[in-house]
Amino acid sequence: MNDTNSAVAPPTGGPADPAANDGLVAANRILADQGVLDGYGHVSIRHSRAADRYFLSRSKSPAIITAEDIMEYDLDSNPVDQQGRLMYIERHIHGEIYKARPDVNAVVHSHSPTVIPFSVTTVKLRPICHMSAFLKNDVPNFEIRDCDGMTDLLIRNAKHGAGLARVLGSSNVALMRGHGNVCVGADIMTAVYRAVYTEVNARLQAQAIALGGPATFLAPEECELITGRRDTNFQRPWAMWKSRISIK
Amino acid sequence: MNDTNSAVAPPTGGPADPAANDGLVAANRILADQGVLDGYGHVSIRHSRAADRYFLSRSKSPAIITAEDIMEYDLDSNPVDQQGRLMYIERHIHGEIYKARPDVNAVVHSHSPTVIPFSVTTVKLRPICHMSAFLKNDVPNFEIRDCDGMTDLLIRNAKHGAGLARVLGSSNVALMRGHGNVCVGADIMTAVYRAVYTEVNARLQAQAIALGGPATFLAPEECELITGRRDTNFQRPWAMWKSRISIK
Amino acid sequence: MNDTNSAVAPPTGGPADPAANDGLVAANRILADQGVLDGYGHVSIRHSRAADRYFLSRSKSPAIITAEDIMEYDLDSNPVDQQGRLMYIERHIHGEIYKARPDVNAVVHSHSPTVIPFSVTTVKLRPICHMSAFLKNDVPNFEIRDCDGMTDLLIRNAKHGAGLARVLGSSNVALMRGHGNVCVGADIMTAVYRAVYTEVNARLQAQAIALGGPATFLAPEECELITGRRDTNFQRPWAMWKSRISIK
């Protein structure tokens, strides 16, 4: 969804790091190419030199975003320089998570297809392989009815965004019932990696359930050993994912 | 299926709006690219200046339609100027829905693959996420046996088309048992959006069923709040979908 | 599998119709592009001017076949002019079906992925939508153990081919347990259409089963009304499928 008006114009946090914004554009296109982002969904990064500012595209489908589309926001999700551009209504997802999570510098909101079914059932999404250990053993699920009763399910304001951030807590991923999910990370490669492998995990887990028989998930200790290591190596798939997209 | 003969040549409703017909060509190709339309299936729009005329391609697969293929019909589905072109036998789907639904200006008929299974079982297609709230909670299913007994399942005439329109009623989508579905809208973007997200919803719901456990569907009030809002924003995915197709 | 030697060189049935052989090349590439044929599998046509001869590619993957690869065989599957080319071991599928079925002029043998599971279970493949009415209500399943005990499952000789043709009987499609299927038709477009929609039907039926609830299949009378009509219109999807492939 999009938005046109904004009363407040906060000052800029300073010029964007061009490489960081190129990475943000790549992230949008990579996640569209990988089938994680549909025509909706969005990705943001925190301003590298101003912790109270973040960058997010104008209202546009991730697959076709360019560097010119990137806008700067404060953490109340007011644009620094709107220039009449349409804005994502749901940008409060990003602002409120950056407020609540100083460790987070990148946020992906998607309608990742195989993850949505887990948001509407009582079956929990759980880490089934080492690539998705970051899910750990308690992926929270945001039920917007608990936050604001009957709504159109969009994160339309700071109240909704803060409610989602609260449910996310210190996790890496939160589901959103009947809507999608958010994946966060200390940097854009980590958030993108998590968005891709959250979808992969959902597919694998759904297939394991369909096979029948008891399933062995990662033990909490295995999750800790994996997420705690320093050689995360997210740049390896990133280089391959990037080779598949073209940025004009 | 196609048709070659027509006895009646009704007068034209006036020249077509070129932009509208370009949108109709794009809609055909978008829905083929998105996996909603197979080699069969078709999309129409009502004449923007003559409510008793509509535009529909000659008998041809949606993926390869061009502007030259678009023909004009009256609501009894007689061609204004056939020029010897083959016609879709099932064009009565379009004519009869336009007769029954003055609010509808675009109709998609597809064999959308994941939707067909819902047309043959007693399990109801229900809105599982906000993108598909337009399904509301009672998607009707047209059983042609109730309309005309044993047939070849095609909507071959006005009786079949009117029967389908009757079952569609005021809904946005109707299934057709063992055949496919129709999605309608006030404009082409809306009808295309609904065709895409009806397929998406079918996939998500099938996956949720396979996971097991009770599923939470959208509440009727949530559906109303979503379908009632003004910022529908169907142009966002449309721009991305269009960027994926080439029109010669 | 392939074969190199042949003792007998039968006379030719006369020069091939170039258009027919171009259609055979297109059929191979279309079925690979549509996901019906993997690296193995093959397609043949009967000689248009000699009912006791047929055309089939040398041993090569369908996706990369060219007109130069087409070879002529008699119905015992001896090559007219081998020129040292490798041959499909399983060519007896084609020869024996042409012997048994004078009405058949095109044969597709595939490992169509969603059809194989139906060949190993007791659940019958049944027509779920009008596009696949040609399946009728009794798709036979060839169990090679009944024909020749324990084998490597390949149709390695005339005995195996004749056994398969016997099980096929007058049907349009026969499954082959743990192996694949054959689809036949009076012409190449019909056989290709049936190969594509046999795979589609398998997907739809598998999804309907997974949804749960009783399923309504096509009634025998509906199948007869569909398969008996003259306006089959297989050229409509063929034109679209062909537009997706390039033939060098």
Add this chain to the structure above:
Amino acid sequence: MNDTNSAVAPPTGGPADPAANDGLVAANRILADQGVLDGYGHVSIRHSRAADRYFLSRSKSPAIITAEDIMEYDLDSNPVDQQGRLMYIERHIHGEIYKARPDVNAVVHSHSPTVIPFSVTTVKLRPICHMSAFLKNDVPNFEIRDCDGMTDLLIRNAKHGAGLARVLGSSNVALMRGHGNVCVGADIMTAVYRAVYTEVNARLQAQAIALGGPATFLAPEECELITGRRDTNFQRPWAMWKSRISIK
């Protein structure tokens, strides 16, 4: 995962056969294109003139590997000439299998998506069609907890690699719980063939299970007849798979 340091520099086994290394590059790209290898995973070949050396890419995603990326290792997985390049941490998979299996000259390690679910359930992967007879009737499953207790699931050292090789035994394929699998062969075409059809078999078996009803798997005697024949014909799909990739 990758690795940067190595204390030992063993002597080279002699210059690589350029054709063999081109085949290794092609194998990487083919398996990525076929959906078997994700951004991680790797493929190796034994040195054709030095049985105690093997070739493996530097740490890089298989889809984008070039001939310049290939490195030579001894069977303790020490690089002959590292040149500062990052190395796969899990290269011990390759070294330890080559030690244990003189008959093996190519190894694929993948996160083949549909195979992972079989590694976490009690449902056994079994050969469902003739193309996957090499699975025979007892695909072993490596549980790293049995080898080294709680770990990050990676094959980080010789102990893990040897444990995996021990579980693999004389089989062609071994699953790795919550991680992936290894496929081996006497040459690169065989190993690639097995990696592709292990994934295919997993899909077919999962679908057969979902259909319900008892399933007929290949009999042990059928597996022996298929794997024992000389006309394996793996070059047929290889040529087609190779035609789909471009190597720069």
